[in-house]
Amino acid sequence: MNALNGKRRLLGLSLLGMLLGATALAQQAPPTNYRSGVLSAHDQRVPVAPDRWPWSSVGRLNVILGLRRSFCTGTLIGPRQVITAAHCLFDGNINAFVKPQSIHFVAAQNKEKFAAHAVATAIVTSPDFRFRVEERPRWDQIAFDMVKNDWAIVTIEQSLPSGSVPIRAISTAKLPDDAGQGELALAGYGRDHAFVLSAHKGCTARTDAPAAGMMVHTCDSMPGESGSPVLLLDGDKAWLVGIHTAVSSQFTPQVGYRAMAGYGVSASMFEEAARTALAN
Secondary structure, X not given: OOOOOOEEEXXXXXXEEEEEOOOOOOOOOOOEOOOOEOOOOOOOXXXXXXXXXXXXXXXXXXXXXXXXXXXXEEEEOOOOEEEEOHHHHEEOOOOEEOOXXXXXXXXXXXXXXXXXXXXXXXXXXXXXOOOOHHHOOOOOEOOHHHHHHOOEEEEEOOOOOOOOOOEOOOOOOEEOHHHOOOEEEEEEOXXXXXXXXXXXXXXXXXXXXXXXXXXXXXXXXXXXXOOOEEEEEEOOEEEEEEEEEEEEEEEEOOOEEEEEEEEEEEHHHXXXXXXXXXXX
């Protein structure tokens, strides 16, 4: 991992934080006048039909924030359990997590069609996740040391038939190389195609980097894809090895934003909580 000079902005959905150091990319995306998670010279995401597993396990997580509406991406890790980013469920206006009934999971959304819908009944987050407004570097920022804790398991009211993706925690690994075979992919619902599942296949990631519990990756994304699964694919098998939560970017006045690297949470951070949720 090559160190980059200066500060980088971390953004997950519309949330920012400061990061020193990231992974340099050989072909960086050109600057834009908006915050983007597209890291390469050309957007590598392509539409994916969520009519078969594991894509059918991914869905939109719609969140009611008072009078506002927001969305992120979530993945079924059990019949009634969805993994996503914790910051997606936090309402800064009330300085607290939303009530479960404000969360709606729509599995396999494909334009106006979807496989199933369910309302949440419970939320589990890391006890170490600190995201109250007064605990942030700035009201719209997330602290760097909180990124590894930015996960949430949402329990929904009923079992869904879409199938779930097993969690696979792989410590201190370069993926997919250290897994032996297969390819890596990130799939989610970005704001540019809010009702169409997109996936970047063939990207790479490092677990426990740049710090233990975190993940750094080269997968393209857009706001809305916070909580998206980082999937290890091998033929007809698939595992969730982490979730995407943030992007480091550099802002230059009169030039714009340049995305530098994607960040997220390694599966080791939520593996035990998921096991407990599935047992209940």
